[in-house]
Amino acid sequence: MQHKLYSYTLVSLQFLLIGALLLFGTSLFSSVLAILIFIGGAVMGMYALFYNNLKNINIIPEIKEDAVLITTGAYAYIRHPMYFSVLIMMLGVVVADVNMISMGLYLLLIIILLLKAHKEEKLWMEKSEAYRA
Numbered sequence: 001m002q003h004k005l006y007s008y009t010l011v012s013l014q015f016l017l018i019g020a021l022l023l024f025g026t027s028l029f030s031s032v033l034a035i036l037i038f039i040g041g042a043v044m045g046m047y048a049l050f051y052n053n054l055k056n057i058n059i060i061p062e063i064k065e066d067a068v069l070i071t072t073g074a075y076a077y078i079r080h081p082m083y084f085s086v087l088i089m090m091l092g093v094v095v096a097d098v099n100m101i102s103m104g105l106y107l108l109l110i111i112i113l114l115l116k117a118h119k120e121e122k123l124w125m126e127k128s129e130a131y132r133a
Contacts (some may be wrong), residue, residue: 004087007060010116021090024105026097030088034096041088048074048081061120065101068126084087084112 002086028034048056051073058064074081094102 001014004060004062007062007116007119009062010112010119013112014109015118017105017112018086018090021093021102021105021109023100025093028096029094031096034092036092038089038092040091041085041092043087044074045082045085048085052082061116061123063120063123063127069124077122080113080117082116087113 028038052075053072056064056067056070058067078084087110090106094106
């Protein structure tokens with residue numbers, strides 16, 4: 001139960017940070033570069049989703065009972081392309097309004113997503129010989 005609380009806490013913090021970045025930042029549409037970065041992240045996310053199996057998708061860093069390891073598409077190059085996609089999209093938000101608050105929130109988001117990735121990797125290592133290889 002303790003590990004699920006940790007997982008839900010990480011997800012809650014992730015969404016709070018994304019919300020804060022969107023709420024306190026300047027409009028994404030104030031910069032062409034910001035829009036291009038954001039769109040690049042969104043395209044990466046859609047590319048990852050295209051290769052992912054819907055039964056694998058889980059918002060919390062827990063492995064579903066019937067999940068299978070994906071090693072094609074973006075997953076052949078990046079272990080966590082969805083987290084990477086979120087970071088790229090939020091970088092676009094930060095670029096639209098570079099200030100200490102947005103950079104601090106973005107740094108916290110990076111830390112939270114690294115913690116989520118670490119948790120997920122640990123669970124996959126326990127579950128999958130293919131992942132360990």
